[in-house]
Amino acid sequence: MNIYSQTLLCLLILVSCVLCENKYSRSANEKKKSDVEFRSLDKPFRMNKLNLLWTKARQRLTEPKLKSLYSDLMIQDKEELIYKRVKSEGGDKEGLKEAELRRKLTNIMSSYGLLHHFEPGAPKEKDHPAYNSAMDDYINKSIFKDKKLNYLWTKAEASGFTMEELLALREEFTHHQEKIDQYYDLLSDDSPKDDAFKNIINEDELDKFNEISEHTNEMTKDYIDKANLIREKHRDLRDGYDRLQRVVAKVGNTDF
The missing domain is CATH 1.20.81.10 (RAP domain)
Incomplete structure (x- = not known):
């Protein structure tokens, strides 16, 4: 019985020491963090x-x-x-x-x-x-080449969409980026020697290329058709970007 009493006493002392150490350590840590x-x-x-x-x-x-x-x-x-x-x-x-x-x-x-x-x-x-x-x-x-589109995607990631909604929304963004690429290709086809076209990746710079420079005084039908096509594509890009902005603003609306 005496051996059991001594063993129990040792255990109680050990537990008490551990508790005291934790107490003082936690207190010191909290004080240190507050300082x-x-x-x-x-x-x-x-x-x-x-x-x-x-x-x-x-x-x-x-x-x-x-x-x-x-x-x-x-x-x-x-x-x-x-x-x-x-x-x-x-x-x-x-x-x-x-x-x-x-x-x-x-x-x-x-x-x-x-x-x-x-x-x-x-x-x-x-x-x-x-x-x-x-x-x-x-x-x-570099998720998307267009900076405005990329920043809008960053906002979408912070807007509370589920992973499934983000995956679906990313498809919409990717499709819009493809339309931007096609627009630049169309401009490049019209002005293949203009290096400015090669350096533009931002949709907010599209306005300055909304009109085709006239290299001749003669307005041909091909030129007019091409100019109208570019204006149409440009409007389509603007409308598409505005729609993506509205989707992101709705925060979690799955009806894309």
């Missing part, structure tokens, strides 16, 4: 794109919001690292997990009011050219 000045943290994440986003957030968010964003980005950072390993081992061949991670990050950016800083035409940070370039590369990742 952190999040605005002073520089590159706290392992993924560079998250550090770049953090740089933008430090300039715009209050300390409480930075603390909240830090927690969200820590989770994103871990998931991105796991995905990086999975990808290196040949996983996610269909890109579904990558799309999910992009959507999560876009949602985070939208929640903290950071997404609009990356839309086409947004002011750039003069002091951070490397930041601007890297974030543009990520946000405007």
Whole structure:
């Protein structure tokens, strides 16, 4: 009986020590975290794109919001690292997990009011050219060649669509990109020596090519037919883009 009593006493002492250690450790950790000045943290994440986003957030968010964003980005950072390993081992061949991670990050950016800083035409940070370039590369990742269409897709990813709805919507976006490509091909056919056509990939620049330069004073029927066809294609592109904007604005409407 004496041996059992001694054993029980030792167990109670051991448990008590563990509980005390956890208590003081948790308290120390909480105190340490509460003392952190999040605005002073520089590159706290392992993924560079998250550090770049953090740089933008430090300039715009209050300390409480930075603390909240830090927690969200820590989770994103871990998931991105796991995905990086999975990808290196040949996983996610269909890109579904990558799309999910992009959507999560876009949602985070939208929640903290950071997404609009990356839309086409947004002011750039003069002091951070490397930041601007890297974030543009990520946000405007080459899903679509047209920048406006690509940014609209980024907004769609943050609008609450299900994966099935996004897949269906992506088909619509892809079809619109194909129509843009056909429009440029039509312009190139008319002006094969004009290098300007080769350098344009943005739908917002289509207006300047809405008319065909007249190389001769004689207005031929072929020229008029070609000009009318280009104007028709141009209107069709505008109408198509407006329709995609309305679909994205409806947030989750599956009736495409």
